[in-house]
Amino acid sequence: xxxxxxxxxxxxxxxxxxxxxxxxxxxxxxxxxxxxxxxxxxxxxxxxxxxxxxxxxxxxxxxxxxxxxxxxxxxxxxxxxxxxxxxxxxxxxxxxxxxxxxxxxxxxxxxxxxxxxxxxxxxxxxxxxxxxxxxxxxxxxxxxxxxxxxxxxxxxxxxxxxxxxxxxxxxxxxxxxxxxxxxxxxxxxxxxxxxxxxxxxxxxxxxxxxxxxxxxxxxxxxxxxxxxxxxxxxxxxxxxxxxxxxxxxxxxxxxxxxxxxxxxxxxxxxxxxxxxxxxxxxxxxxxxxxxxxxxxxxxxxxxxxxxxxxxxxxxxxxxxxxxxxxxxxxxxxxxxxxxxxxxxxxxxxxxxxxxxxxxxxxxxxxxxxxxxxxxxxxxxxxxxxxxxxxxxxxxxxxxxxxxxxxxxxxxxxxxxxxxxxxxxxxxxxxxxxxxxxxxxxxxxxxxxxxxxxxxxxxxxxxxxxxxxxxxxxxxxxxxxxxxx
Amino acid sequence: xxxxxxxxxxxxxxxxxxxxxxxxxxxxxxxxxxxxxxxxxxxxxxxxxxxxxxxxxxxxxxxxxxxxxxxxxxxxxxxxxxxxxxxxxxxxxxxxxxxxxxxxxxxxxxxxxxxxxxxxxxxxxxxxxxxxxxxxxxxxxxxxxxxxxxxxxxxxxxxxxxxxxxxxxxxxxxxxxxxxxxxxxxxxxxxxxxxxxxxxxxxxxxxxxxxxxxxxxxxxxxxxxxxxxxxxxxxxxxxxxxxxxxxxxxxxxxxxxxxxxxxxxxxxxxxxxxxxxxxxxxxxxxxxxxxxxxxxxxxxxxxxxxxxxxxxxxxxxxxxxxxxxxxxxxxxxxxxxxxxxxxxxxxxxxxxxxxxxxxxxxxxxxxxxxxxxxxxxxxxxxxxxxxxxxxxxxxxxxxxxxxxxxxxxxxxxxxxxxxxxxxxxxxxxxxxxxxxxxxxxxxxxxxxxxxxxxxxxxxxxx
Numbered sequence: 040x041x042x043x044x045x046x047x048x049x050x051x052x053x054x055x056x057x058x059x060x061x062x063x064x065x066x067x068x069x070x071x072x073x074x075x076x077x078x079x080x081x082x083x084x085x086x087x088x089x090x091x092x093x094x095x096x097x098x099x100x101x102x103x104x105x106x107x108x109x110x111x112x113x114x115x116x117x118x119x120x121x122x123x124x125x126x127x128x129x130x131x132x133x134x135x136x137x138x139x140x141x142x143x144x145x146x147x148x149x150x151x152x153x154x155x156x157x158x159x160x161x162x163x164x165x166x167x168x169x170x171x172x173x174x175x176x177x178x179x180x181x182x183x184x185x186x187x188x189x190x191x192x193x194x195x196x197x198x199x200x201x202x203x204x205x206x207x208x209x210x211x212x213x214x215x216x217x218x219x220x221x222x223x224x225x226x227x228x229x230x231x232x233x234x235x236x237x238x239x240x241x242x243x244x245x246x247x248x249x250x251x252x253x254x255x256x257x258x259x260x261x262x263x264x265x266x267x268x269x270x271x272x273x274x275x276x277x278x279x280x281x282x283x284x285x286x287x288x289x290x291x292x293x294x295x296x297x298x299x300x301x302x303x304x305x306x307x308x309x310x311x312x313x314x315x316x317x318x319x320x321x322x323x324x325x326x327x328x329x330x331x332x333x334x335x336x337x338x339x340x341x342x343x344x345x346x347x348x349x350x351x352x353x354x355x356x357x358x359x360x361x362x363x364x365x366x367x368x369x370x371x372x373x374x375x376x377x378x379x380x381x382x383x384x385x386x387x388x389x390x391x392x393x394x395x396x397x398x399x400x401x402x403x404x405x406x407x408x409x410x411x412x413x414x415x416x417x418x419x420x421x422x423x424x425x426x427x428x429x430x431x432x433x434x435x436x437x438x439x440x441x442x443x444x445x446x447x448x449x450x451x452x453x454x455x456x457x458x459x460x461x462x463x464x465x466x467x468x469x470x471x472x473x474x475x476x477x478x479x480x481x482x483x484x485x486x487x488x489x490x491x492x493x494x495x496x497x498x499x500x501x502x503x504x505x506x507x508x509x510x511x512x513x514x515x516x517x518x519x520x521x522x523x
Numbered sequence: 524x525x526x527x528x529x530x531x532x533x534x535x536x537x538x539x540x541x542x543x544x545x546x547x548x549x550x551x552x553x554x555x556x557x558x559x560x561x562x563x564x565x566x567x568x569x570x571x572x573x574x575x576x577x578x579x580x581x582x583x584x585x586x587x588x589x590x591x592x593x594x595x596x597x598x599x600x601x602x603x604x605x606x607x608x609x610x611x612x613x614x615x616x617x618x619x620x621x622x623x624x625x626x627x628x629x630x631x632x633x634x635x636x637x638x639x640x641x642x643x644x645x646x647x648x649x650x651x652x653x654x655x656x657x658x659x660x661x662x663x664x665x666x667x668x669x670x671x672x673x674x675x676x677x678x679x680x681x682x683x684x685x686x687x688x689x690x691x692x693x694x695x696x697x698x699x700x701x702x703x704x705x706x707x708x709x710x711x712x713x714x715x716x717x718x719x720x721x722x723x724x725x726x727x728x729x730x731x732x733x734x735x736x737x738x739x740x741x742x743x744x745x746x747x748x749x750x751x752x753x754x755x756x757x758x759x760x761x762x763x764x765x766x767x768x769x770x771x772x773x774x775x776x777x778x779x780x781x782x783x784x785x786x787x788x789x790x791x792x793x794x795x796x797x798x799x800x801x802x803x804x805x806x807x808x809x810x811x812x813x814x815x816x817x818x819x820x821x822x823x824x825x826x827x828x829x830x831x832x833x834x835x836x837x838x839x840x841x842x843x844x845x846x847x848x849x850x851x852x853x854x855x856x857x858x859x860x861x862x863x864x865x866x867x868x869x870x871x872x873x874x875x876x877x878x879x880x881x882x883x884x885x886x887x888x889x890x891x892x893x894x895x896x897x898x899x900x901x902x903x904x905x906x907x908x909x910x911x912x913x914x915x916x917x918x919x920x921x922x923x924x925x926x927x928x929x930x931x932x933x934x935x936x937x938x939x940x941x942x943x944x945x946x947x948x949x950x951x952x953x954x955x956x957x958x959x960x961x962x963x964x965x966x967x968x969x970x971x972x973x974x975x976x977x978x979x980x981x982x983x984x985x
Contacts, residue, residue, distance in 0.1 A: 082901030108911035160899025197855035239890035279971035288836035299833035341971035349959025350931035387922035423877030
């Protein structure tokens with residue numbers, strides 16, 4: 040079992056704080072254990088010598104209908120499902136604890152996660168213990184100090200790092216927060232020079248990152264607020280930057296209209312990765328509309344070469360209408376969007392790849408005396424793939440947090456760069472049972488795939504999940520309320 | 524006017540009858556004794572003398588003077604019992620007035636055809652100009668005792684109390700506090716604390732309500748009646764969900780008139796804003812306050828699950844009022860339990876990943892999450908050319924640049940950098956330039972010359 044050194048620190052912190060917590064002014068936490076299993080068949084590449092395959096050209100068809108790609112003088116290759124199903128099981132354990140040890144303004148926050156799995160194809164299922172967060176906070180008057188493994192959310196996303204931050208509120212309604220430390224890879228909660236990236240890429244970084252940056256937030260009353268964020272991550276040997284970005288986010292409540300603006304900018308490639316203006320407003324009793332315009336460019340860290348390929352983004356506009364039918368518990372929702380990709384300047388127009396895309400969805404939710412039904416249909420088509428399909432869930436809620444439901448779904452998928460049309464259909468049951476501070480969740484489902492090609496991926500699969508959560512403490516909070 | 528008069532008669536007939544007097548079956552048969560008694564004072568000497576014991580001076584013994592079985596048949600009349608009434612009236616204290624002024628008799632009536640006190644005659648002096656005796660502005664307590672004092676009234680009698688016309692005006696429930704503050708004694712004629720507690724969850728915090736007595740009779744009448752909580756005009760605003768936080772923080776006591784903690788917890792959960800804890804906690808046998816069918820937390824637009832970035836960063840609404848920081852980690856930091864994506868998401872996630880409606884890399888490492896799985900399941904075969912996966916076109920290798928520029932994030936989920944370097948590297952590859960027209964090498968090199976060095980020798984960078 041691999042135990043990261045920070046997890047050890049976090050454990051020590053938990054042990055040290057543990058007895059203190061028992062006597063603390065307040066504490067609350069949650070313990071969760073969740074297990075999942077999945078059975079499906081993977082893919083393997085197969086081949087025949089080019090000379091034994093009848094026909095000419097790159098694409099040929101075998102006698103059984105299998106489409107193969109041939110390189111003259113070499114091999115004809117294709118992908119097909121392996122004969123045997125693989126099965127994996129993953130168990131995760133989470134312990135989150137926040138405690139106020141009795142010193143005014145001081146609190147401790149720990150979130151530990153253990154993973155125990157079959158270490159098969161499912162990502163991050165190897166056995167390890169990880170500290171998602173483990174930090175102390177001292178919050179007094181105009182300042183808030185925080186140190187440890189900190190989770191930060193900003194316009195640039197969700198980042199964890201080992202270090203400290205200082206928040207200053209001396210110029211209310213302006214707040215300034217500065218942070219620094221050793222950064223962790225985004226979406227990974229692990230160092231960039233660790234095994235996870237090293238195993239995944241031949242050019243993975245060999246040095247950790249130092250992270251530094253600041254936020255400035257300014258509010259205008261209760262209805263207007265904006266936050267500017269600057270953040271950079273540098274190799275610990277100072278030889279290069281991994282990232283240098285900034286973001287600006289604002290929200291304004293103007294009369295009945297909620298206006299959101301988001302932007303984030305990459306200094307290295309001089310590009311706005313996200314520019315979005317979104318507005319939402321109730322226009323009549325029970326009716327709310329939202330519309331947006333967005334420009335998106337993918338973003339890559341500087342330890343990769345992907346950004347230098349100058350990937351292009353798209354510009355999109357869309358909207359949503361939500362209608363809560365008066366006097367009923369029926370919610371109807373509909374929406375759509377259209378996007379257009381930028382010119383790639385890569386030539387090969389003759390291939391006729393998609394240059395624009397659209398998506399639409401309709402949804403209906405209904406609740407009556409414990410019964411609920413939720414149906415959604417989505418259609419989207421764009422560069423790379425298209426899909427059309429829907430889900431329907433029908434269930435009964437016996438009490439808040441306790442329900443049983445059946446779910447069915449069917450999705451038709453087209454891949455632009457790969458031949459064939461596949462339909463994935465299936466269903467299952469799911470449920471939850473809350474007894475006091477305990478809650479038990481579970482689901483079991485099966486999906487089958489039909490593909491209009493021979494000997495290719497059989498995506499038929501069986502899935503199961505079971506989870507147990509226990510909340511404890513003086514003020515058990517999870518923000519669930521009565522809102523499903 | 525005629526209409527008003529009719530209304531007046533009707534109200535007086537029904538309401539006045541209930542409030543001012545209660546029919547007494549044991550009334551003295553005045554008409555039968557007409558002519559026997561020349562004046563009222565003979566039997567009711569106390570009315571004018573002020574001797575309260577002599578208001579009704581006729582006793583059974585007085586009757587027996589004639590009804591002795593000889594002169595007249597014996598009668599079994601026990602004399603008048605005190606009327607059950609909340610009328611706050613004393614003949615002795617009232618300025619002298621002719622009896623007929625109040626107990627007027629109809630035209631042509633016999634001399635002792637006595638009527639009950641006539642209410643309009645009271646209004647003549649006590650509420651000049653009032654069209655009916657329960658009208659707004661009429662000081663009830665001038666003539667009536669409070670309900671707590673009117674101990675002789677029965678539950679049934681109280682149940683027949685008429686409703687003043689101003690109580691029927693639209694919006695009365697929302698504005699009655701000012702009337703109560705101005706003249707609580709008017710309220711007290713018909714109401715006790717039990718009346719208010721039927722709706723007011725914060726009854727113990729409101730001094731006006733606390734000034735009213737408790738009364739078992741009213742409690743029995745209100746026990747099975749649900750509270751009524753009219754929707755204030757402010758709550759009807761379409762942005763009320765988004766903006767109610769500020770007024771709630773400023774005057775939570777006002778909210779407490781109708782709302783208990785469970786009202787707010789419907790959306791805010793049990794870790795909501797601290798101010799919610801100032802709201803009352805309903806008892807099992809008391810009013811529960813306004814309860815909502817949850818329509819979604821305030822500020823959470825329909826697509827909030829995927830579009831909450833600016834709200835979370837700008838802090839409107841303040842996430843921490845309902846959510847702990849762990850709540851963010853549940854989704855953003857490699858979910859440990861299903862929730863964000865539907866359970867069948869993996870089987871169909873390809874199209875959504877291509878569309879990047881939500882940026883996958885916000886939560887998932889393209890290399891250590893997506894690629895790890897794609898390699899394990901067999902999709903990614905090291906990115907070898909001629910691997911046959913992209914078989915939609917014979918010219919894939921020639922045309923892949925366009926697809927790659929549009930979907931670079933998807934490429935990365937299967938291909939390592941070495942896949943591309945085979946052709947695009949200026950070191951060991953075929954030196955095919957992958958840079959687009961807007962590429963600024965100096966800008967990138969200023970920040971990470973090491974990334975340039977993956978494809979270029981140092982000498983090529985000068």
